[in-house]
Amino acid sequence: MTGEVGELREPGEPLLRVRDLAVDYGTGRRRTRVVHGVGFDIAPGRTLGLVGESGSGKSTIGGAVLGLVPVAGGSVEFEGRDLATLSRPERRALGARRQVVFQDPYSSLDPTLTIGASLAEPCATLPAAERMTRAQVRDRTAALLQRVGLGPDAALRYPAQFSGGQRQRIAIARALMLSPRLVVCDEPVSALDLSVQAEVLNLLTEVQRDLGLSLLFISHDLSVVRHVAHEVAVLRAGRIVEHGPAQRVHEDPQDPYTRALLAAAPVPDPDEQQRRRELRRALAEQQLAERKD
Numbered sequence: 001m002t003g004e005v006g007e008l009r010e011p012g013e014p015l016l017r018v019r020d021l022a023v024d025y026g027t028g029r030r031r032t033r034v035v036h037g038v039g040f041d042i043a044p045g046r047t048l049g050l051v052g053e054s055g056s057g058k059s060t061i062g063g064a065v066l067g068l069v070p071v072a073g074g075s076v077e078f079e080g081r082d083l084a085t086l087s088r089p090e091r092r093a094l095g096a097r098r099q100v101v102f103q104d105p106y107s108s109l110d111p112t113l114t115i116g117a118s119l120a121e122p123c124a125t126l127p128a129a130e131r132m133t134r135a136q137v138r139d140r141t142a143a144l145l146q147r148v149g150l151g152p153d154a155a156l157r158y159p160a161q162f163s164g165g166q167r168q169r170i171a172i173a174r175a176l177m178l179s180p181r182l183v184v185c186d187e188p189v190s191a192l193d194l195s196v197q198a199e200v201l202n203l204l205t206e207v208q209r210d211l212g213l214s215l216l217f218i219s220h221d222l223s224v225v226r227h228v229a230h231e232v233a234v235l236r237a238g239r240i241v242e243h244g245p246a247q248r249v250h251e252d253p254q255d256p257y258t259r260a261l262l263a264a265a266p267v268p269d270p271d272e273q274q275r276r277r278e279l280r281r282a283l284a285e286q287q288l289a290e291r292k293d
């Protein structure tokens with residue numbers, strides 16, 4: 001298997017270190033800064049929740065961490081290496097160890113490929129020296145499908161043959177193919193029904209714990225993030241306004257914006273409020289059941 005967890009240079013060194021990050025969109029007079037001096041660390045095996053309203057810059061920061069969005073200022077260091085200083089082969093090698101799960105499993109899986117082919121795809125991006133044999137890819141696919149709760153026959157089927165929650169499980173398996181150390185989860189459950197959200201969130205936290213993964217968990221919903229993240233950073237208009245332990249931020253928010261985000265936590269209609277209550281109950285029940293196991 002490739003991409004085994006590598007060594008950190010010093011004990012306690014964060015896996016991801018973001019410092020004074022600035023990101024601009026547009027050029028010339030249309031250039032606009034959307035991320036302003038953002039900084040945070042994620043240690044190995046830890047989850048940072050990044051919360052904020054739509055348009056606050058969450059996905060942009062996720063993109064910068066993945067090396068997909070150009071950085072206008074500051075730095076993103078992964079495994080102690082500043083992404084801006086990497087050669088193309090180095091970028092490729094480090095890229096394999098940072099993966100992403102997007103919100104929409106409908107568009108993140110190619111409908112024309114079998115699940116097996118979709119899971120095998122990332123393996124083609126590995127440097128020649130790290131390539132897996134076809135048999136290794138097949139075995140790893142079967143093992144990961146099983147890990148996310150699907151049978152090995154799933155590899156022969158197409159995305160349209162699965163429900164939204166199953167597709168998101170497949171997207172998680174795909175993100176794990178190259179044994180990443182960091183996974184950026186960009187609103188991974190927002191497109192799912194509430195009961196399914198709880199299952200997928202629990203799968204993510206289980207996998208995170210079992211594999212010692214670091215997660216950057218992006219969501220507009222602090223009540224969801226609280227269940228999966230160790231720490232939470234609250235983003236407002238491209239700036240972090242509050243950062244602390246998840247439970248503390250949720251229960252005793254210090255910044256007025258965090259309080260407003262929680263109070264306003266866009267729950268405009270009673271159905272949505274009811275769904276949120278159900279999600280919280282489902283999460284609590286599943287966590288309780290896990291503790292008993």
Ligand SMILES: Nc1ncnc2c1ncn2[C@@H]1O[C@H](COP(=O)(O)OP(=O)(O)OP(=O)(O)O)[C@@H](O)[C@H]1O
Nearest residue numbers: 025026034052053054055056057058059060061220
């Ligand atoms: N490719 C782009 N070109 C220009 N502006 C962009 C681009 N992508 C995002 N933006 C702008 O940058 C700001 C931050 O967007 P971003 O998608 O990072 O926010 P977000 O918090 O992830 O929002 P959402 O939850 O709606 O995805 C927004 O004002 C958005 O309109």
